[in-house]
Amino acid sequence: MWSPNVKQKRMIFFACVLFLLFIINHKYNTPMTLDLRHSDVHAQCVLPEIDPFDKEVMKLDQHPRPPSCSDSMPLLFIDMEGYIQFNHTSLTLYKLSKSDVDCAYIPVERTGGDDDIILKPKIQFNEPEYIEWDFVVANCLDKKGKLIYEAVLTSVDSKTVLERKQIKTAFADQYNVLLFGIDSLSRTGALRKIPKTMNYLQDDLGGITFKGYTKVGANTFPNVVPLLTGKRADKTDLGPAWEHYYFDDYPLIQYNYSHAGYVTMYAEDWPYFSTFNYLANGFKVQPTDHYLRPMYLTMKKLAPVSTSLEQVNLYLENKHIKILPSSLCYKHRTKHVIFLEYLKRFLNAYKTKLKFSFSWMSELSHDYPYYLEIADQDFTDFLKWMKFEGHLNNTVLVFLSDHGSRIDDLRNTAVGRIEARMPLLTIVLPxxxxxxxxxxxxxxxxxxxxxxxxxxxxxMIGDILHQNFDQHLESLLRYKHPRGLSLFRKIPKERTCANASISEQFCPCFISKPTDIKSPNVQKIVNFSIDKINRMLYKHKSVCATLSLSQIKDAQLVVSSFERYQTKKFTIRDFLNTRVKDENKYTILFETSPSDALFEVTAHVESDSEIKIIGDITRTNKYGKQSQCISDKFLRNFCFCK
Structure with missing residues (x-):
């Protein structure tokens, strides 16, 4: 009988240790199955205040290198008016004249469904020539018949659409709607990864950002369907359309806009995983007047191998391993810039007409959310272009996402668990x-x-369509889809996850419970807050009285209501990621003397007893003429003139 010697025993032991480490590593790196659910969706919601730059989040933050695209220059381009022309800069660079090349274009036609395109016969042209297609394959041969240039070019053929459809001109009280979506982006994540864009949206364009915007489904599809239909993505709400092979019978709001005389556009940048095509069949009939999907299908048809390897290549790029040209590029440009250019073309082609567009970007943010920052300046430039060209004069811009990051390590932090539930929503009104x-x-x-x-x-989008801006009228869509309360109407502060149709697994809310006003933590926070107020008023101490505590009116302990939901599959991460505990946050209402002012403050008591105030100390009653001795609008909330 064989008996292992000492050396063999050591090797077996070493192999077992390696195998065990592999299993542990595999278990740890398995996508997290930890499920935290809200224990009481009927409780009044306290919106969670989270720090976008939380130290645990910043440990995971990455700054990828900008993709390096091809340095070859295109020989042809289509201008913003839809005319194909030679790129004379490229001809000069390559020391060519127009007589040295034989150039033509091949129209791309969508046929039979969302995955079917055909390339029409080649068309010779004399520049400049208007292109009666949205997408063409342009190519050039040299004098020897060798292919020296080939690329998919985009346009927006407005002439053909205007010939077959009556598009209304925009007049007073009629507004365009531009829905611009970015997959897997929370509000706080946007502040980290596209800060220039957010600053421009909020500070320059006056965008209104919704801190309580919450997802209603796990991934893109069940969040986009409510956005475009006002209904849940299930058979109960959608009826027979739910079981149809295609999505043509879904009551998508762009159909309503189209029937009302708007020109419509739908663009997604990731054809393999797009909203209505991932594990599904998309649309039988093109869903809008202009539709970007055939462009990506044409790119794949021309280069089937490299496009099939894009996701593998992007994974390697994320690991700083360069084998193929960047998956984020098409020829000499990044794909997100091409995407934005298509939107520009659409807006430019119908500048005076009523427009509805829905665009959704996923490739930069879905699997590797850190890549989104490479588009920050391009998003900002696009918004600046819209403003400069006057497109925002009569357009409601809705800049939004479906959910926060769901599948990377950020999801395993306390902040990430909230971010996953609370996507971005910023609205710019004309x-x-x-x-x-x-x-x-x-x-x-x-x-x-x-x-x-x-x-x-x-x-809200329904209200825009029907020009329903009267605050005293109920939203027209409210009667059809009772879950939705138009953002133009006052939404009750008492709204709970249950009556907002947010299930327990997506509810982000914290809840407050009465606590003893005499507790040491409450006393510390109140004393700290009054001291802070007096310090703010120090420069005005000659005219403003020093405030002191009169009484504590109310104290609430703000706690997370997340509880671990039993999962069938256990991983190491389940053990390491326990429920979010936040049992040292308080919201307190107190009165000061001699002003009889009421102030509300929300604050943490940290482990080292340090007080951290969240937001501002807010005055909840009027100061009237108490502060007329100073002109500072902010400090007037606190000053009591002597």
């Missing part, structure tokens, strides 16, 4: 709408601090 309906702006700003969902955005 100045004309603000001036004509100032109450809408006030109402929308109030709604930023309550629970909102895609159902509410859908109701």
């Amino acid at each position: 100045e004309r709408l603000k001036q004509q309906h100032p109450d809408i702006v006030k109402t929308m700003k109030e709604n930023t601090n309550v629970l909102t969902t895609a159902f509410d955005v859908n109701a």
